[in-house]
Amino acid sequence: MSDTSTQSDVGAGRSVSGLSHDGRSVPAAEEHCIFECNGQVFAVGLNAVREVLSGKLATPIPQAPPALVGVVELHGDVLPVVQLSTLLGMATRPYTPASPIIVLSSHATKVGVVVDRVRPVHVIAPASLSSATHDLYRGWYAGTTPRAAVLNVHALVTHASRTVATHLHNTVPGTVSRTPRTGGTSRLSGS
Secondary structure: OOOOOOOOOOOOOOOOEEEOOOOOOEEEEEEEEEEEEEOEEEEEEEHEEEEEOOOOOOOOOOOOOOOOOEEEEOOEEEEEEEEEEHHHHOOOOOOOOOEEEEEEOOOOOEEEEEEEEEEEEEEEOOOEEEOOOOOOOOEEEEOOOOOEEOHHHHHHHHHOOOOOOHHHHHHHHOOOOEEOOOOOOEEEEEE
């Protein structure tokens, strides 16, 4: 497969810690990747972002669940690419090769999430988050316009992996898949 994709390595992200006015340690502020999806603003910790792909064509998978756009080859591995909007229960825009794909990683499991636009990196302190309303969210950050939903990357990657694995288990007999809990391989169906 030939494409004219571009990739940008994002890196490990920086943390900025300090002391409160009374000398107590303040939790470290972290750099976050800010992006848009369906007119809403989201953020994920930069330490979980492996890279951002642009112009990468995903190969569709027959009978895929609505969240699974397809797969892309990335550094010799097959990376599942999912619609973030579908995972979050939002209306979904059509995927195009021009759609940015943010490659997220949690506990050695990687998944690409399709978004509408990537914004500049922003430093967010944990104390500036308001409470989360769902397991996939860490909280809300009001320092962007509009406010950003800060996502729980581990929960999101696990949810996406299980969505893909459940599809494979139900539709492709004898498929081997990476399991998010152990990082090993296991036969999902067939003998």
